[in-house]
Amino acid sequence: MDTDFAISVIIAVFAIVNPVGNVTFFVALTEGYTREERNSVIWKIVTVAFVVLVTFSLAGHYIFEIFSITIPAFRIAGGLLLFSIAFSMLHGTRSKAKLTEQDKEEAMNRQAIGIVPLGVPMFGGPGAITTVMIYMSDGSADGFSLTATLMVILAILITMVASYFILYYGEAIFERIGRMGTLAFSRIMGLILAAIAVQFVMTGIINFVADYGPIF
Numbered sequence: 001m002d003t004d005f006a007i008s009v010i011i012a013v014f015a016i017v018n019p020v021g022n023v024t025f026f027v028a029l030t031e032g033y034t035r036e037e038r039n040s041v042i043w044k045i046v047t048v049a050f051v052v053l054v055t056f057s058l059a060g061h062y063i064f065e066i067f068s069i070t071i072p073a074f075r076i077a078g079g080l081l082l083f084s085i086a087f088s089m090l091h092g093t094r095s096k097a098k099l100t101e102q103d104k105e106e107a108m109n110r111q112a113i114g115i116v117p118l119g120v121p122m123f124g125g126p127g128a129i130t131t132v133m134i135y136m137s138d139g140s141a142d143g144f145s146l147t148a149t150l151m152v153i154l155a156i157l158i159t160m161v162a163s164y165f166i167l168y169y170g171e172a173i174f175e176r177i178g179r180m181g182t183l184a185f186s187r188i189m190g191l192i193l194a195a196i197a198v199q200f201v202m203t204g205i206i207n208f209v210a211d212y213g214p215i216f
Helices: 002-017 019-029 035-066 071-090 101-106 118-123 126-139 146-168 170-212
Strands: none
Touching (some): 002 019, 002 146, 019 146, 019 170, 035 118, 035 126, 071 126, 071 170, 126 146, 146 170
């Protein structure tokens, strides 16, 4: 069970962060940068995204309590959000939940782009935050679970380490697979994410019915 949970959360976090699909945007934004400047931006991206995702995964339980949000309700809402992002990925477009036109305009600062928009919301956006919070609530359904907590944090760490190397060799990857290659990879990740999103909604509905009874 622990192994299944670990594999599931790693795949889900990697799919929603989608570092390969973000290579195109990273290369475009850092055009003309020196190697040192790009390395600095990459470090900012993975550090900011890691801190944001770990913070929300650990604080998720308290957020639920403060706003009186039930796990089934958050699962359904989160599943719908993830499905909208997955739908955009499947159609080769960028979800507005991850990047806005204003973000693009603000991205011209050479170092700040590692924080906004690349760190947040590109790598540590609403979809990724929702994903880690849901998995944390799943693993700790019967109370605090150190194992589940470590697995979620490990999944975030693995994704960020992979993201670092993917971005570090971003130019080479983009030259080798091109825009069509990154779009194809994004569509594959989108399909996986769509299935995960549907599962979130289905489980949320089942849990809601179990807790509150049939809707009709």
